[in-house]
Amino acid sequence: MAADATTLTATGPDGETVEVRLSSPDKVVWPATDRGAAITKADLAAYLSAVSEPMLRGLADRPVTLQRVRGGIEGEEFYSKNPPKGVPAWSRTTMVTYPSGRSHPQLVIDDEATLLWTAQMGTVTWHPWPVRSGDNDHPDEVRIDLDPQPGRAFADVVEAARGLREVMTEAGLTPHVKTTGSRGVHVFAAVRPRLEFLEVRHAVIGLARELERRMPDLVTTAWWKEERGERIFVDFNQATRDRTLAAAWSPRILSGAPVSVPMTWEQLGGVGPGELTVHTVPEWYAVHGDAWEHLHDEPGEVDGAYSLWEADLERGLGELNFPPDHPKMPGEPPRVQPSKKVAEHWDEEGNRVEPEVRRRGGAD
Known part of the structure; x- marks a missing residue:
C-alpha cells in the first residue's frame, strides 16, 4: 500500500534541522521512458537534496517563480508568482514589481527546507529572477x-x-x-x-x-x-x-526529467542535453562539481x-x-x-x- 505521507529532515535558513512533510511520496511526477524509470515525488525530493548546495547558489536571495503541476507532468501545469498558501514560518518573501506596475510578494528560497517544501507543493521547475x-x-x-x-x-x-x-x-x-x-x-x-x-x-x-x-x-x-x-x-x-x-540544476517539465546543468566551456557539447536527467545528474555533480x-x-x-x-x-x-x-x-x-x-x-x-x-x- 502506498504511503500517505513521509517526513523529511532538511537544513533550514539558520543551519538548523527542519522537518518537511511530503504527502503522497509515491505519486509519479515523470512517467517512465526509455531513458529511465518513473520518478516519484519522493525521488524528486531526494534529487533536490542531492543538488541543494549548487542549486541554492542560483536561487537564494532571489524572487522565484514556481512552475507547478497537478497530477504529474502530464496533468495541469501552472505558474505561481504569489507564494503558495501555507508558506512555512521559516521562509521569507520579497516584494517585486511587474511590467503592469502592480506589486506583490514573491517567495525567496534560501535553504534546503524551503526548496523541499516547494516540491511538496508540486513544483517541478524553479525560475529565479536576475535580481537580489x-x-x-x-x-x-x-x-x-x-x-x-x-x-x-x-x-x-x-x-x-x-x-x-x-x-x-x-x-x-x-x-x-x-x-x-x-x-x-x-x-x-x-x-x-x-x-x-x-x-x-x-x-x-x-x-x-x-x-x-x-x-x-x-x-x-x-x-x-x-x-x-x-x-x-x-x-x-x-x-x-x-x-x-x-x-x-532545475529539472524541466519535459519527458524523461531533463535537467538544466552548468558546464565548463570545455564540457559543452560533450554530452547531449537529454542525457542529463534527474536520474543521472547527482552522479554528474559528484564527479564534476558545480561549474x-x-x-x-x-x-x-x-x-x-x-x-x-x-x-x-x-x-x-x-x-x-x-x-x-x-x-x-x-x-x-x-x-x-x-x-x-x-x-x-x-x-x-x-x-x-x-x-x-x-x-x-x-x-x-
Missing part, C-alpha cells in the same frame, strides 16, 4: 537564451554559444554556460546591479545584434518565428522584467554591452519587440506578424492607427 531581494529593480545577471529553431542540431547551438562567448568577453563580461534541459543553451554573466531592467535589456540586444552580424546564417534576433527560418534565436527578452529562465560555483565572485560591468546598443542606435537600429504581456513601449515595432501587417495601419512609433471610417452619403 534587497534590490528587485537592478539585475545582477545578464541572461541570454539560445533557442534553436526546428532543423538545427545541438552542435549548432554549441557553435553559436561559443560565438556569443567571444562577443560577451570582448564587451568585458565573463560568460558562463549551461544546458537548458531542452534543445538550447543558456549563457549568463554576473554584473554589478547598476542598471535597471530596460537598460540591461538594451545591452543584451547590443550583444545579440553583434553576434547576428558575425554569424548571420546561424543566429537571428528576429522576434517573429516566420522570419527566423532555421536559425537560432538569440532571445533578448529574457532580460525583461518578469521573464525568467529555469534555474541551474558555476564562482559565477558571482567577480561581477562585471554592463557598459561594454550597452555601448553596442548605442552604436546600433547611431546606425539607425532601434527598439525590438517586447513580450506580449508587457505594456507597449516607446519605439517598439508593431505587435503584429510581418506577413499580416498592413503598413498604413501603423505609425512610425509602432502604434496602431485606426483607418478613417467613411460615412454613407459623404456627409460630415
Whole structure:
C-alpha cells in the first residue's frame, strides 16, 4: 500500500534541522521512458537534496517563480508568482514589481527546507529572477537564451554559444554556460546591479545584434518565428522584467526529467542535453562539481554591452519587440506578424492607427 505521507529532515535558513512533510511520496511526477524509470515525488525530493548546495547558489536571495503541476507532468501545469498558501514560518518573501506596475510578494528560497517544501507543493521547475531581494529593480545577471529553431542540431547551438562567448568577453563580461534541459543553451554573466531592467535589456540586444552580424546564417534576433527560418534565436527578452529562465540544476517539465546543468566551456557539447536527467545528474555533480560555483565572485560591468546598443542606435537600429504581456513601449515595432501587417495601419512609433471610417452619403 502506498504511503500517505513521509517526513523529511532538511537544513533550514539558520543551519538548523527542519522537518518537511511530503504527502503522497509515491505519486509519479515523470512517467517512465526509455531513458529511465518513473520518478516519484519522493525521488524528486531526494534529487533536490542531492543538488541543494549548487542549486541554492542560483536561487537564494532571489524572487522565484514556481512552475507547478497537478497530477504529474502530464496533468495541469501552472505558474505561481504569489507564494503558495501555507508558506512555512521559516521562509521569507520579497516584494517585486511587474511590467503592469502592480506589486506583490514573491517567495525567496534560501535553504534546503524551503526548496523541499516547494516540491511538496508540486513544483517541478524553479525560475529565479536576475535580481537580489534587497534590490528587485537592478539585475545582477545578464541572461541570454539560445533557442534553436526546428532543423538545427545541438552542435549548432554549441557553435553559436561559443560565438556569443567571444562577443560577451570582448564587451568585458565573463560568460558562463549551461544546458537548458531542452534543445538550447543558456549563457549568463554576473554584473554589478547598476542598471535597471530596460537598460540591461538594451545591452543584451547590443550583444545579440553583434553576434547576428558575425554569424548571420546561424543566429537571428528576429522576434517573429516566420522570419527566423532555421536559425537560432538569440532571445533578448529574457532580460525583461518578469521573464525568467529555469534555474541551474532545475529539472524541466519535459519527458524523461531533463535537467538544466552548468558546464565548463570545455564540457559543452560533450554530452547531449537529454542525457542529463534527474536520474543521472547527482552522479554528474559528484564527479564534476558545480561549474558555476564562482559565477558571482567577480561581477562585471554592463557598459561594454550597452555601448553596442548605442552604436546600433547611431546606425539607425532601434527598439525590438517586447513580450506580449508587457505594456507597449516607446519605439517598439508593431505587435503584429510581418506577413499580416498592413503598413498604413501603423505609425512610425509602432502604434496602431485606426483607418478613417467613411460615412454613407459623404456627409460630415
